[in-house]
Amino acid sequence: MDAVALGRLQFAITTVYHFFFVPLTLGLSVLVALMETLYVRSGKEVYLRMTKFWGKLFLINFAMGVVTGIVQEFQFGMNWSEYSRFVGDIFGAPLAIEALMAFFLESTFLGVWVFGWDKLSKGTHAAVMWLVAIGTNVSALWILIANSFMQEPVGYVLQNGRAEMTNFFNVILNPNIMVMFPHTVLAGFATAAFFVMGVSAYHIIRKNEVDLFKRSFQIAAVMALGASILVAVNGHAQAQHMVATQPMKMAAAEALWETESPASFSLLTIGDLSQRSEVFSIRLPYVLCLIAYNHLDCEVQGIYDLQAQFEKQFGPGNFIPPVAVIYWSFRVMVGIGFLMIAMAFWALFMVMGDLLETRKRALRFFVWMIPIPYLANTSGWILTEVGRFPWVVYGLMQLEAGISNTVPAGQVLTTLILYTLVYGALMAATIYLFVKFIKAGPAAVSLGSDPSADGMPSLVAAHAGAQD
Amino acid sequence: MTLNILWFILIAVLYIGFFVLEGFDFGVGILLPFLSKDKDPEKQDRKRRVMINTIGPHWDGNEVWLLTAGGATFAAFPEWYATLFSGFYLALFLLLLVLIGRGVAFEFRSKDLNPRWRSFWDWAIFVGSLVPPLLLGVAFANLVRGVPIDADMNYVGGFFNLLNPYALLAGISTVITFTLYGATFITLKTDGELREKAHSVTGKLWIVTVVVLVALLIATYFATDALAKLGVNPGVIPIVGVAATLIAGYFIRKRQEGWAFLLTAIGIAFALISFFLILFPRVMISSLNPEYSLTIINAASTPYTLTVMTIVALIFVPIVLAYQAWSYWVFRKRLTTESRLEY
Numbered sequence: 001m002d003a004v005a006l007g008r009l010q011f012a013i014t015t016v017y018h019f020f021f022v023p024l025t026l027g028l029s030v031l032v033a034l035m036e037t038l039y040v041r042s043g044k045e046v047y048l049r050m051t052k053f054w055g056k057l058f059l060i061n062f063a064m065g066v067v068t069g070i071v072q073e074f075q076f077g078m079n080w081s082e083y084s085r086f087v088g089d090i091f092g093a094p095l096a097i098e099a100l101m102a103f104f105l106e107s108t109f110l111g112v113w114v115f116g117w118d119k120l121s122k123g124t125h126a127a128v129m130w131l132v133a134i135g136t137n138v139s140a141l142w143i144l145i146a147n148s149f150m151q152e153p154v155g156y157v158l159q160n161g162r163a164e165m166t167n168f169f170n171v172i173l174n175p176n177i178m179v180m181f182p183h184t185v186l187a188g189f190a191t192a193a194f195f196v197m198g199v200s201a202y203h204i205i206r207k208n209e210v211d212l213f214k215r216s217f218q219i220a221a222v223m224a225l226g227a228s229i230l231v232a233v234n235g236h237a238q239a240q241h242m243v244a245t246q247p248m249k250m251a252a253a254e255a256l257w258e259t260e261s262p263a264s265f266s267l268l269t270i271g272d273l274s275q276r277s278e279v280f281s282i283r284l285p286y287v288l289c290l291i292a293y294n295h296l297d298c299e300v301q302g303i304y305d306l307q308a309q310f311e312k313q314f315g316p317g318n319f320i321p322p323v324a325v326i327y328w329s330f331r332v333m334v335g336i337g338f339l340m341i342a343m344a345f346w347a348l349f350m351v352m353g354d355l356l357e358t359r360k361r362a363l364r365f366f367v368w369m370i371p372i373p374y375l376a377n378t379s380g381w382i383l384t385e386v387g388r389f390p391w392v393v394y395g396l397m398q399l400e401a402g403i404s405n406t407v408p409a410g411q412v413l414t415t416l417i418l419y420t421l422v423y424g425a426l427m428a429a430t431i432y433l434f435v436k437f438i439k440a441g442p443a444a445v446s447l448g449s450d451p452s453a454d455g456m457p458s459l460v461a462a463h464a465g466a467q468d
Numbered sequence: 469m470t471l472n473i474l475w476f477i478l479i480a481v482l483y484i485g486f487f488v489l490e491g492f493d494f495g496v497g498i499l500l501p502f503l504s505k506d507k508d509p510e511k512q513d514r515k516r517r518v519m520i521n522t523i524g525p526h527w528d529g530n531e532v533w534l535l536t537a538g539g540a541t542f543a544a545f546p547e548w549y550a551t552l553f554s555g556f557y558l559a560l561f562l563l564l565l566v567l568i569g570r571g572v573a574f575e576f577r578s579k580d581l582n583p584r585w586r587s588f589w590d591w592a593i594f595v596g597s598l599v600p601p602l603l604l605g606v607a608f609a610n611l612v613r614g615v616p617i618d619a620d621m622n623y624v625g626g627f628f629n630l631l632n633p634y635a636l637l638a639g640i641s642t643v644i645t646f647t648l649y650g651a652t653f654i655t656l657k658t659d660g661e662l663r664e665k666a667h668s669v670t671g672k673l674w675i676v677t678v679v680v681l682v683a684l685l686i687a688t689y690f691a692t693d694a695l696a697k698l699g700v701n702p703g704v705i706p707i708v709g710v711a712a713t714l715i716a717g718y719f720i721r722k723r724q725e726g727w728a729f730l731l732t733a734i735g736i737a738f739a740l741i742s743f744f745l746i747l748f749p750r751v752m753i754s755s756l757n758p759e760y761s762l763t764i765i766n767a768a769s770t771p772y773t774l775t776v777m778t779i780v781a782l783i784f785v786p787i788v789l790a791y792q793a794w795s796y797w798v799f800r801k802r803l804t805t806e807s808r809l810e811y
Contacts, residue, residue, distance in 0.1 A: 063575035066528065067568040073538055074564060077553025084553075085621075088546020089769040093777055096539035100784040103532045104792070111525035112795050115810050119798050165769075168776045404554035406622045415561045422565060426572060433579055 003409040004400050007079040010416045012385075014071050016378055017423050021065035023377050026140060026185055027192025027223070028058045029133035034219065036126040046212050053442035054196065054216070059114065060433050064426065066107065071419070073099075079412060083392055083402030090156055090165045091146050094172070098142035106135030140188070141181055148176040150393050151384070152245050163396060176245065179238040186231040187380065190340055191373040193224035197347055198370035199438050201363040204356055208441055214356055221351050225344035232337050236291065243292040243300070246394060248310070249387035251303045252323045253330040254288060263288035263300035269327070317398070321389035329379040329386075336376035343369060471774040472764040475544040476751070478781055480744040482540055486533035487604075487740055488733050489792075493523040493530055495650015497570065497597025498643070500590060503654065503665050509583065514805045515662055516590060517578060522657040524811045525799050527574060529792055531567070543777050547621055547767035548751045555615065555623025556607055559630060563603050570596025578811050598643065605642030609635040612692045612746050614755035621762060634691035641680040645713075645736060648673040652720070652729040659804045667720070670728065674717040681710050681739065694746045705745065709738030 001009070032055050039047035073095060076084050084091075109131040116125060149156075155170030156163045165171060197220045200213035243250045250256075254266055265287030269280070289298035301309075303320055310319040347366065350356050356363070388394055392402040437444070496519055504519060506512035542549040553560060569592035577589035613634055616625040651673060654666035685706055688694050694702070713735035719727040747753070751767050754760035768774065803809075 059575060060579070063572055067571040070531075070535060070567060070571075071564050073535055074553060074560060077538075077542065077549045078557055078560060079554075081550035081554035084542065084546055084550040088542055088549060089773050092539065092541075092543030092546055092549065092769065093773060093780075096536065096543035096777060097780055097784075099532060099536035099539040100780065100788065103535055104529065104788045107532050108529035108788075108792055108795050111527075111529055112798060115521075115525040116798055118808070165773045165776070168772075404550075404557075406554050406624065407557050411557055415558075418561075418565065422568065426568075429572075429576060433576060436580070 001409070001413075003407065003412055004403050006409055006412040006416055007403050008399065010079060010412060010419065011075065012382075013416070013423070014068065014075065014419060015385075016381065017427075018065065018068040018072055019377060019381060020374060021061050021068065022140070023184075023188035023191040023373070024061050024195055025058070025065045025136050026188030027190070027227075028054065028061065028195065029129070029136045030189065031192055031196060031219065031223065032058050033126065033129040033133045035216075036129050040122050040126045046215065049442045050212055050216055053212075055113075056437055057199075057434065059110075060430060060437070062110065064430055068423070079404055079407065080392070080402045081404040081406070083397065086162050086397055086402070087149065087393060088162070090149055090163055090171060093165070093168070094142045094146040094149075098139055098146075102135045102139035102142060104135075106132050106139065109135065137185055140185055141177075144181050144184060145172050145174065145177050148174040148180055150391075151180075151388065152176040153393055153396055158396070163393070176241065179234060179241050182234045183231060183238055183380075186227045186234060187373070187377055189223055189227035190231055190344075191377060193220040193227060194340065194343070194366075194369055194373050196220035197224060197366045198368075201366035202438065203441055205360050205363050205367075207357075209443070210357060212442055217347070217356060218351050221344065221347040224340070225348050228337065228340040228344050232341060235334070235337065239291050240293065246388065247301050248303070248306045248319060248321065249326065249383070250292065251301060251306055252321045252326040252387060253383060254300070255323050255327045256288070256300060256302045257304055259299060259302040259305045260288070261299035262286050262297055263292065265291060266327075268331075314395075317390065319390060321387050326383055326387045329382040333376045333379040333383060336372055336379075340373060340376070471771060471778060472768050473749075474778060475540070475768070475774055476744070476748060476764045478785075479537060479540050479544065480741070481785075482533055482537035483744075484737050484740045486530070486537055487736050489530035489533055490527070491601070491646045491733075491736055492649045492653040492729075493527045494597040494601050495646040495648070496520075496523050496653060497593045497650070498647050499650050499654065499666070499669065500594055500597070503651075503662060503669065511805075513583075513586065516586075517809045517811060518658060518662060518803050518805055518807065519654065520574060520577070520593070520811045521807070521809045522654060522803055524574065525795060528571070529795065531571070540777075540781075544769055544774060545751055545762075545764070545767040546769060548762050551617065551621050551623055551752055551762060551767075552611075555617075555625070556610075556630065558627045559603050559607060563600055566592075566596040566599045574811055578809075601642040601646045602639040605639035606630055606635040608743060609638035609691075611752055612688070612694075612743060614692075614753035614761075616756050617752060617754035617760050617762070618756060619760055621760070621767075624756075634687055637680075637684055637687055641677075641684045644673065644680050645677050645732075645739075648677045649729075649732045649736065652716070652725060652732050655725040656729050657802055659802045662805075663802075667723070667725075670720045674713075674720055677735075678710065678713050678717070681713055681735070684739075685710065685742075688742075688746070692746055697746055702742070703745075705738055706742040709735050709742060712738060 032051055035047055035054060036051040038044075039051055076091075109128045112120070113125065113128045113132060116128065120128065149171060152174060153163065154174050155165060155167040157166050158164075197217050200217040200220065203213045204210055204217065239250065242253075254263075255269060256263065256266075262285065264283040264285045267282040267284055269282075286296045288300055289296050292298060292300055303323070307319050311317065343366070346362070350359055350362065390398045392399050500516060500519055504512050504515040506515060538549070541552070573589035573592035573596065577586050577593070580586070607630070610630050610632075613632070615623060615629060618624050648670060651666045651669040655663050655670060658666070685702065689702075712731045716728045716731035716735065719725075719731060749764045750761045751764060752762040754762075769777075
């Protein structure tokens with residue numbers, strides 16, 4: 001593999017890994033803040049214990065998100081220094097603003113939240129958690145503004161051999177961010193909601209802390225339904241935006257080799273996507289027109305036509321992304337999206353009918369559902385990033401031009417291997433802690449874990465914390 | 469032009485903020501295995517937890533100063549960011565790796581009772597606190613000493629180019645200074661046995677720190693163009709830096725821990741200001757040809773971007789300073805082995 005391929009693989013591994021933790025952070029921060037607000041408002045002990053239980057899981061997850069995020073910020077300069085030189089005038093700004101506005105906010109106030117149980121009033125303490133939640137979500141906004149410039153460069157001029165910013169407001173109000181930010185954040189909310197429902201289901205099945213977990217499940221079910229429906233609605237807008245701005249990505253997502261009018265939607269294709277030798281395929285006539293343009297009569301450009309068009313515009317080269325990867329990641333994402341909507345309706349139905357304690361078999365599905373949204377999140381990013389091939393900045397800079405030309409491929413390979421090993425080990429430790437604290441339940445959890453009691457931090461400590 | 473100077477100053481401020489804040493929590497991490505020594509493993513663990521908890525609420529917020537310095541460098545001087553980060557590739561990778569281990573360790577170590585689990589993460593904290601100041605000292609020394617940079621702003625040296633005696637001296641000085649700084653922090657934030665032990669460490673380390681700082685100052689005259697830039701008399705700033713550390717010794721003896729801590733912080737800040745004074749107006753000095761050096765002009769973003777970023781910084785830096793100061797005020801009390809601990 002050459003440096004470009006290794007650099008891409010390293011970016012893919014570190015970014016996908018980082019984004020295992022981000023969505024849960026985005027959603028769970030809001031849920032924990034909500035639970036603590038309920039506690040402040042009602043004064044009910046159960047909400048405090050809820051806050052502490054979910055807060056503990058939030059912290060384990062947050063730590064992983066933070067440390068893997070540092071790599072992201074340094075990686076542009078380390079592996080993609082030519083890219084950094086080219087876009088730094090524009091791309092650096094949102095990254096710096098993200099650090100100033102969001103990283104400081106979330107990390108400073110999370111420190112206060114964790115250690116401040118007996119030092120702040122109840123109301124202030126809950127407000128601090130809201131600041132953490134705002135910080136994490138504002139952070140997502142700025143990094144997506146940066147990514148939007150790579151998807152759809154706006155507010156710039158090509159000058160002095162680089163892209164220079166001409167209008168900051170065009171950059172931050174990039175049309176792409178309007179569809180991308182809600183999609184990402186709502187996906188995070190949905191991920192967290194399914195996480196909370198799954199863990200709650202695990203305990204309700206075992207008749208453990210049923211009251212606490214029923215309330216958790218309820219809150220999460222509402223969030224799951226709202227978020228998963230909005231993600232889909234928003235995703236539809238995003239697909240239309242994609243057709244307009246990156247037609248090749250849509251053509252690849254559909255494995256649409258020839259321009260089609262009216263365009264059909266491929267539900268399933270078995271065969272070799274790169275050779276267009278379909279063994280078996282189900283296509284829904286007109287449906288791609290609906291997806292792309294909201295009406296039945298349309299023409300959607302195919303891969304061959306787009307390739308010819310790009311060659312005319314940018315010179316010879318391969319402008320076709322790996323079709324099979326894009327095609328399947330699109331289907332996995334959308335398929336899981338619909339599954340989540342269905343499950344969320346089911347969850348709300350059980351909540352409304354007060355069926356949670358009687359439908360054990362149904363609840364088991366929610367436990368299994370915990371990892372599924374992660375698959376959708378990862379697929380979504382693969383579609384977005386790999387689908388931009390061969391561009392690192394769409395239409396302006398191709399991948400080969402962006403790589404650091406002073407870093408030998410051997411060093412990229414070395415760091416790639418070490419990242420993978422360390423990340424793998426950390427994942428094992430994280431899952432170990434997650435499983436341990438989830439199984440132990442709220443009784444064993446207090447944020448003020450006090451080992452002087454007994455092995456596991458005890459219930460007594462949780463109550464001691466509550467009285468301050 | 470003035471904006472370029474302003475951004476040079478702002479990035480200097482961010483690095484100073486990082487050294488002054490994270491400096492003591494690195495120091496605490498370095499001291500973790502030594503100050504906590506106890507025959508009784510349970511007591512030892514308790515002491516470690518107290519030490520970690522003194523920095524518990526703050527270390528993450530402190531580390532963001534480094535991230536922000538990196539982001540600001542990217543935004544204001546993209547060529548600097550690109551050359552530095554791709555040039556010091558393996559050193560930065562090592563920095564990232566140990567910082568990852570350290571960050572996770574704080575959160576994970578006390579969440580399991582297994583002594584091997586805890587000792588593993590304690591090692592991660594120790595290494596993650598020892599290696600970054602070493603690397604940062606080495607990196608900063610190389611910035612002023614000069615590194616091979618060609619006409620296209622590319623770093624053409626390797627990893628071992630960075631490990632020259634001057635840079636190693638700077639790295640070791642940073643480690644020693646941070647260790648002293650961490651020890652003064654522990655005397656300020658704990659009570660009882662830990663406070664006493666830390667006090668005796670500060671008493672011994674203080675004189676070592678003064679010696680290495682003076683040595684570093686002298687070495688800087690030989691290794692860089694400081695003499696041409698600052699003259700024989702280094703001026704008031706580096707002298708204030710060394711003097712502050714010297715006076716810290718007086719307060720350590722008097723057991724006025726707040727003053728000792730403050731003066732050590734001033735020593736670190738002024739050492740870093742001296743460094744940026746030598747560097748200015750360059751940001752990375754080429755050892756191949758002075759013409760190839762990266763400066764605040766040829767490495768900078770456009771005046772438009774610098775203007776936007778200036779407005780953002782003027783709004784948010786004071787807000788950040790205010791709430792970080794508040795967070796220190798919230799946790800102003802001393803911790804003892806009887807305190808309720810979170811980490």
